[in-house]
Amino acid sequence: MSSCDSALARWSIVSSILDIVETMSSSATPPAPPAPQASALPPTSTEPQPSSSQTATKSALPSPVKPPRKPLLRLEFRDLSSAGSRAFLRLLHASTALEVAVDHVLRLLYSNLETQCIPPTRSITLVLRSMPGVAYTTGLDLDDDHKEIHFSTDYINGVPENRQKEEMLGVITHEMVHCWQHNALGTAPGGLIEGIADWVRLKAGYAPPHWRRRADCEWDAGYERTGYFLEWLEEAHGQDVVRKINEGMRGCKYESGEFWGKCCGESIEKLWEKYKATLGDHDGKGGKGKKGEDSQGKQTEEKVEDSEKRQSKGEGEENEKPQVAEKAAAQDDDVTEDAEHHDASQDPAHEDTRTPREKARRGGRMHVPVRPTS
Numbered sequence: 001m002s003s004c005d006s007a008l009a010r011w012s013i014v015s016s017i018l019d020i021v022e023t024m025s026s027s028a029t030p031p032a033p034p035a036p037q038a039s040a041l042p043p044t045s046t047e048p049q050p051s052s053s054q055t056a057t058k059s060a061l062p063s064p065v066k067p068p069r070k071p072l073l074r075l076e077f078r079d080l081s082s083a084g085s086r087a088f089l090r091l092l093h094a095s096t097a098l099e100v101a102v103d104h105v106l107r108l109l110y111s112n113l114e115t116q117c118i119p120p121t122r123s124i125t126l127v128l129r130s131m132p133g134v135a136y137t138t139g140l141d142l143d144d145d146h147k148e149i150h151f152s153t154d155y156i157n158g159v160p161e162n163r164q165k166e167e168m169l170g171v172i173t174h175e176m177v178h179c180w181q182h183n184a185l186g187t188a189p190g191g192l193i194e195g196i197a198d199w200v201r202l203k204a205g206y207a208p209p210h211w212r213r214r215a216d217c218e219w220d221a222g223y224e225r226t227g228y229f230l231e232w233l234e235e236a237h238g239q240d241v242v243r244k245i246n247e248g249m250r251g252c253k254y255e256s257g258e259f260w261g262k263c264c265g266e267s268i269e270k271l272w273e274k275y276k277a278t279l280g281d282h283d284g285k286g287g288k289g290k291k292g293e294d295s296q297g298k299q300t301e302e303k304v305e306d307s308e309k310r311q312s313k314g315e316g317e318e319n320e321k322p323q324v325a326e327k328a329a330a331q332d333d334d335v336t337e338d339a340e341h342h343d344a345s346q347d348p349a350h351e352d353t354r355t356p357r358e359k360a361r362r363g364g365r366m367h368v369p370v371r372p373t374s
Helices: 003-028 083-091 094-110 153-158 161-178 190-203 223-237 241-248 256-264 268-282 291-318 322-344
Strands: 072-077 123-129 135-139 146-152
Touching (some): 072 094, 083 153, 083 161, 094 123, 094 241, 146 161, 223 256, 241 256
Antiparallel strands (some): 135 146
């Protein structure tokens, strides 16, 4: 055998060995797993889904009246474990309640008016805490465009459960008015300021069952007494009369004769006499309700009035601190005057000798913020 044939034989043997090794390797290697497949997407619906704004109630829609700037709305609880706080959280959606209250105020007081007529309120903080009384509104000392509404959780807890939601919405609406209304540079009668707030509450549909039309008092007795009087003025002088009253107190001092002459063409004394004449035999009963219902309403009203008096006293005591001694003293004097006027005004023969400036109480219970001294 030649050397060439010998080389070919060796190459044939090596090639056979390589084939055997390759066959063995391929049989020992497991098959590769299949490539991963993407999951099928769920079928898409061709029907559009409603947005949260579309499912909102009509009352929660934005007001057609736009303020100079959208206010920042805040919520503060001093004690989440209190029964009043729990009732608030259980029954109300805080942001919606505040937004709807702002809507009611702007729509009722500023419709068809220029934007510059609306106060530049920048923020509103609802503070729920334990305190005497019902609620009050205040502006911060450093910047009055930042408002605080203090709402008593004790009062909320004392309201019958079937009335809690409507009562909370009514109180919030009333106090929200104080965040936006004009006050004739602090010279307007306090009863007119409070009456406008309750008029807005009445128009918003939150009048409690104990409210009654009354004529055994002065026109500026405040709250629902003046609120019902303003409702009558609407019927007698047009639906925009309360807006005219509020606008007439913007940037100027209150002068009774000139003020009511421009708004209604008559003196406030004549207007009040006309209103009292419309009540007739229903004086003191609001013209509605049965005897038993009226008695129950009177008891509820007395409780609310007593709560308001205790609130005024309690807040005056809390504010008697060295750094605010001067303000606290003025507030105590003012609250004393208001309590005396409230009691005396129940006598038809009583004549109020106070000046408009002495009567003026911006927002009623308008005090400096009361903060814990921890």
